[in-house]
Amino acid sequence: MRAMTYFKYGEPHTLELHDVPTPKVAPGAVLIRVQRAAVNPVDWKVMSGGLDAMIDTFFPVTPGWDVAGVVETVGPDTPEFKPGDRVAAYGRKDFIQGGTYADYVALPATSVAPIPDGVDLDTAAGLPLAGLTALRSLDTIAVSGDDTVLIHAASGGVGHLAAQLAVERGASVIGTASAANHERLRELGVQPVAYGDGLEDRVKELAPEGVTAVLDFVGGVREQTLAVLTEGGRHASTADPSVEEAGGHWVWVRPDGARLRELLEKVDQQRLTVDIDTTYPLEQAAEAMEHNQRGSRGKILLHVS
Numbered sequence: 001m002r003a004m005t006y007f008k009y010g011e012p013h014t015l016e017l018h019d020v021p022t023p024k025v026a027p028g029a030v031l032i033r034v035q036r037a038a039v040n041p042v043d044w045k046v047m048s049g050g051l052d053a054m055i056d057t058f059f060p061v062t063p064g065w066d067v068a069g070v071v072e073t074v075g076p077d078t079p080e081f082k083p084g085d086r087v088a089a090y091g092r093k094d095f096i097q098g099g100t101y102a103d104y105v106a107l108p109a110t111s112v113a114p115i116p117d118g119v120d121l122d123t124a125a126g127l128p129l130a131g132l133t134a135l136r137s138l139d140t141i142a143v144s145g146d147d148t149v150l151i152h153a154a155s156g157g158v159g160h161l162a163a164q165l166a167v168e169r170g171a172s173v174i175g176t177a178s179a180a181n182h183e184r185l186r187e188l189g190v191q192p193v194a195y196g197d198g199l200e201d202r203v204k205e206l207a208p209e210g211v212t213a214v215l216d217f218v219g220g221v222r223e224q225t226l227a228v229l230t231e232g233g234r235h236a237s238t239a240d241p242s243v244e245e246a247g248g249h250w251v252w253v254r255p256d257g258a259r260l261r262e263l264l265e266k267v268d269q270q271r272l273t274v275d276i277d278t279t280y281p282l283e284q285a286a287e288a289m290e291h292n293q294r295g296s297r298g299k300i301l302l303h304v305s
Contacts, residue, residue: 003102004285005060009049012289015101017282020062023098023106025075030109032087036125036279037100038066039288039300040157046096047289057096063285064100065092067107068115068125069304078109086115088264090128090255101285101302111255116268123267126274126299127161131263133238133253134162137215138169140249141234145170150203150211150228153218154190155181157275157299158238162215163190164272171213174206181297200227222246279303 003020025031043063045051071085081087089112091100098105115124137158143149149166153159154175166173167189175190176199182192193202199221203211210230216222219239226246229235236249244250266272275298280288282304292300 001103002282003062004282005062006047007060009047009052012044012047012286012293015047015063015286015289018060020060020102022104025073025106027076028078028109029075029106030078030081030087030112031072031074031104031106032067032069032089032112033072034067034100034103034105034304035069036067036121037064037282037302037304038125038129039064039285039292039302040066040129041292042129043099044289044293051096055094055096059097061097062099062102064102064105064302065090066125066128067091067100067105068121072104074109080109081112081114086121086124087112088115088124088128088260089113089257090132090253090260092129092255101282101304103304108255109257111257113257113261113264116264118268119264122276122279122299122301123274124264125301126276127263127267128260129253130157130299131161131272131274132256132259133158133251134165135259135263136253137162137217137236137238137251138165140251141213141215141236143169143171143213143215147212148172148207148210149174149213149215150207150225151175151190152195152214152216152221152225153177154185154192155297156217159215159217160188160275161272162217163188166215168266168271172207174203174211176218199224203228216240216243222248274299276301 155177176195214235216237277298
C-alpha cells in the first residue's frame with residue numbers, strides 16, 4: 001500500500017511516499033481503507049520528536065491519528081463492524097508507527113465509530129481528535145448550564161467545537177479570538193473578546209464577578225485564567241501542564257469510539273459544525289503539514305482515495 005513515511009525525526013519536508021506492507025488485522029480490530037486523513041499539530045510535533053519521552057517510536061513512521069473511510073475487513077471477534085461500513089476514528093495507539101497517512105490503517109474497534117449517512121467524509125475526518133478533545137475538556141471540569149465559561153482560542157480547531165458544545169449545554173460562553181473571527185463566534189452564541197494584554201479587564205466587563213470555568217487550548221495564559229476565575233472555579237488546559245500546579249487539569253484525549261459516535265450524530269443533526277480549510281492529495285502531506293504549522297481557519301485534510 002502507499003504511505004507517507006519518515007525514517008528519523010525531522011521536519012515535514014522529509015516525508016516521502018513509499019510502498020509499505022498492509023497492516024495485519026488483530027482480533028477486535030478493523031482494517032480501514034482510508035479515504036480522508038486529517039492533519040493535526042500533534043502530527044508534526046510527533047515527527048519532530050516532541051513526544052519521544054512519552055511514547056515509543058518505531059521507524060519508519062507513517063504519521064496521522066484522524067481517519068474517515070470504509071471498513072475493508074475485520075479481525076476475529078469484531079461483531080460491531082463489517083466490510084463496507086463507513087467509519088471514522090481517532091487512531092492514536094500506544095506507540096508511534098502506522099498512522100493514517102496511508103491507504104489502510106488497522107485500529108481497535110473500540111476506537112472506531114460509524115459515520116451517519118448525512119455526514120460527509122471531510123467532516124467525519126476533521127472531527128475525531130479535535131471533537132473528542134473538546135468533549136473531554138468540558139467533561140473534565142463538568143461544564144454545565146450553570147457556568148460562565150472562558151475559552152482561550154475559541155475560534156481554533158478544538159476551541160470552535162468546545163464553544164458549540166458548551167453553548168449546547170446552556171453555559172454562557174466567552175471566547176478569545178482575533179477580531180477577524182469575532183463575528184464567527186457571535187453566530188455560535190459566544191461573546192468574543194480580543195486576546196493579549198488587558199484580557200482580564202475585557203472578560204470582567206462581560207462577567208464582573210468572574211467566570212466559573214476556563215478551557216485553555218493555546219497555552220501561556222495560566223495567570224490570565226487565574227485572574228478571572230471565581231473562587232472555587234475550575235480550569236483545564238490541553239496545552240499547559242503547569243496548570244496542575246494551580247489546581248487545574250492537564251487534559252489528554254483518549255480514543256473513544258462511543259463518544260465519537262455521539263459527536264458524529266450531533267453533526268448529522270446539525271447541532272455541531274466542523275470547519276474545513278483545505279484538502280491536499282496524499283502525496284502532498286508535507287505541504288499540508290507546513291500549512292498546518294502556519295495556521296488555518298479550519299481543518300486541513302488529506303484526500304487519500
